[in-house]
Each structure stands twice: as structure tokens, then as C-alpha cells.
Amino acid sequence: MRLRLLISLGIVFFLLWHAIEQFSLQAEGLAGIFASVWFVFALLVVGGNLSALLHERHKKKNGAVETRTILESRRKGDQTHGRLRA
Numbered sequence: 001m002r003l004r005l006l007i008s009l010g011i012v013f014f015l016l017w018h019a020i021e022q023f024s025l026q027a028e029g030l031a032g033i034f035a036s037v038w039f040v041f042a043l044l045v046v047g048g049n050l051s052a053l054l055h056e057r058h059k060k061k062n063g064a065v066e067t068r069t070i071l072e073s074r075r076k077g078d079q080t081h082g083r084l085r086a
Contacts, residue, residue, distance in 0.1 A: 002056060009049045016042055 019042070023035035 002053065005049050005053050005056075009046065009053075012042055012045050012049070016046075 016039075019035075019038065023031075023038065025032065025035050025039070027035060
């Protein structure tokens with residue numbers, strides 16, 4: 001998961017680097033609105049990926065168990081109980 005987040009951040013920064021050359025935030029009309037909205041969405045992507053990286057680091061630090069692991073153990077428990085009852 002961490003590698004995917006780092007790759008996503010790298011792609012976003014690469015796109016931002018190219019977009020700064022192409023878009024002008026000072027342009028008027030539709031071009032300026034498009035550039036502004038594009039940069040806002042790009043910054044949201046950066047913020048979301050950074051948040052996910054920090055959340056993952058926090059989970060590892062506190063030894064939290066993933067929800068998926070809990071749900072899988074419950075399913076296995078339900079299956080064994082069903083077999084014992086039958």
C-alpha cells in the first residue's frame with residue numbers, strides 16, 4: 001500500500017510540474033477557471049495521499065489491526081460454528 005501511495009504522489013508531482021508550465025492561473029475566462037480547478041484537485045490528491053501515508057504510519061506505530069483481518073477472522077469463526085452445529 002505504501003508503494004502505491006508513493007507512486008501516486010510521484011505521478012501527481014510530475015503532472016503538477018508539467019501543468020505549471022502549461023496553465024496560467026492569471027488567465028481570464030474558461031482557461032483560468034479550468035487551471036484553478038485542476039490545481040485544486042491536484043492539491044486534494046496530494047493531501048489525500050499524504051494523509052493515507054501518515055495514517056498508515058500511525059497504524060503501524062500503534063499496532064492497530066486492519067478491519068479486513070478482523071472481518072476475515074469473524075467469517076472463519078462463523079464457518080466453524082456452522083460446521084459444529086450441523
